[in-house]
Amino acid sequence: MLDFPSVAPFRLDQVRSAPLLLSGLFAAQLALASALAWAGVRQRVLFWWTAGLALVALVALFFTLGSWGNSDTTKLSYYFGFDLSRVKGEAFWVLAAPWVVRLPYRMSAVHGLVVACYALVPLLLAWRWRALAWGGWWSLLLCCSPMLRSFLQNGVSRQALATLLLVPLLLWAGQLLALQRRWVALAALLSLTMHTAFAGSLALALLPRLLVGRARPQGLTRWPLRRPAAVIALAALAAGLVLLVALALPTALEKLAVYVQQESYFNQYPLDQAVGRLQAAMALGLLLSCWRRRLGWRTLLSCAVTRQLILFGLLYHLMQWSVQAVWFPQITSRLADVVGLFLLLVYLAWLNRYQCYWAVLPALFVTIDYWLMERLLPSRLLSCGLDDNFLCIPDRWPWQIRYWDLPSR
Numbered sequence: 001m002l003d004f005p006s007v008a009p010f011r012l013d014q015v016r017s018a019p020l021l022l023s024g025l026f027a028a029q030l031a032l033a034s035a036l037a038w039a040g041v042r043q044r045v046l047f048w049w050t051a052g053l054a055l056v057a058l059v060a061l062f063f064t065l066g067s068w069g070n071s072d073t074t075k076l077s078y079y080f081g082f083d084l085s086r087v088k089g090e091a092f093w094v095l096a097a098p099w100v101v102r103l104p105y106r107m108s109a110v111h112g113l114v115v116a117c118y119a120l121v122p123l124l125l126a127w128r129w130r131a132l133a134w135g136g137w138w139s140l141l142l143c144c145s146p147m148l149r150s151f152l153q154n155g156v157s158r159q160a161l162a163t164l165l166l167v168p169l170l171l172w173a174g175q176l177l178a179l180q181r182r183w184v185a186l187a188a189l190l191s192l193t194m195h196t197a198f199a200g201s202l203a204l205a206l207l208p209r210l211l212v213g214r215a216r217p218q219g220l221t222r223w224p225l226r227r228p229a230a231v232i233a234l235a236a237l238a239a240g241l242v243l244l245v246a247l248a249l250p251t252a253l254e255k256l257a258v259y260v261q262q263e264s265y266f267n268q269y270p271l272d273q274a275v276g277r278l279q280a281a282m283a284l285g286l287l288l289s290c291w292r293r294r295l296g297w298r299t300l301l302s303c304a305v306t307r308q309l310i311l312f313g314l315l316y317h318l319m320q321w322s323v324q325a326v327w328f329p330q331i332t333s334r335l336a337d338v339v340g341l342f343l344l345l346v347y348l349a350w351l352n353r354y355q356c357y358w359a360v361l362p363a364l365f366v367t368i369d370y371w372l373m374e375r376l377l378p379s380r381l382l383s384c385g386l387d388d389n390f391l392c393i394p395d396r397w398p399w400q401i402r403y404w405d406l407p408s409r
Helices: 019-042 045-066 071-082 091-100 107-128 132-143 146-153 157-164 167-173 181-191 198-211 228-261 273-293 297-301 304-325 329-353 357-381
Strands: 015-017 392-394
Touching: 015 357, 019 045, 019 132, 019 357, 045 107, 045 132, 045 392, 071 091, 071 107, 071 157, 091 107, 107 132, 107 146, 107 157, 107 329, 132 146, 132 329, 132 357, 146 157, 146 273, 146 329, 146 357, 157 198, 157 329, 167 181, 167 198, 167 329, 181 198, 198 304, 198 329, 273 304, 273 329, 273 357, 297 304, 304 329, 329 357
Parallel strands: none
Antiparallel strands: 015 392
């Protein structure tokens, strides 16, 4: 058995390019998003949910196939089956490894499910915010976004899932949605077991709490702390949090030390031209909304959602500057997708706050144009098997894959 390479990009065989298949899957996603818009306008709730779940399933299939040629999915598919000792400080994946190796295409299937959850979140937000017609388009805005290229297109499944579980905390902290605190805490606690970069992501999710008043959203439930059961549950939660941090902290500090000392490897995805176009399109949508609603700067600055949007917008610019100036880019480039996800969600919350859903169209156009022109159509030119490429799909059925042949130099 060959030793697995220790430096990315990891290479694998058993791959091929299939632009027609993937283009067909994406065309079906566009059709379902259009069907969701029609069902939302006509208030056909049953049809809306059916089309929404079909969209989520197609996203899962698309990213399961498309992530087969990525470094992280290849590496973890190998580690989970042959060298589980490489996964340290992430209790969830240690426990899940025996189940992952039974899935078709192993970690690629997990990644497909993770991205499907990313597609589901905007649908749930559209349902809660009564913006059914936009749910499908919001899902594509997230799943195809150049701001989330590392998470979703490079197969960084573990950090992507850990960050997604912090979304309820973000929504609660920013008072963007009425949520029960117990479920918010449980999701955040589960997030700590999934990736060693939990400290930075957790801090970013809690930042909106600094920008909102003490008033809470209508319908937000409180824990009845006077009840003995609630006190016991809170104590157990605190004990579990301390235990998880104690187990994961040494590995997290070890990785941080390595990242600080090694500046040679980091991605430059935040500097892609597509990201700049998306930022400009989002700004255009905001300006058009302000003009349509006659919103002055005093009104905007008094709005907590606007302040959160400004905060995450500035943070993302800081990440971009850090990568461009090579100022700890090995750390900031790994947090850029976290900030990008939170920025996109707060952007949707802002459009909901002022009922300007149509203002997402410039950002949606840029995102779909990027997906078609820079990702899908050039995929026929990829040298599959010779590099770490997204959209290189398996060339055989799951039961024909030989995982002991995956690593090759």
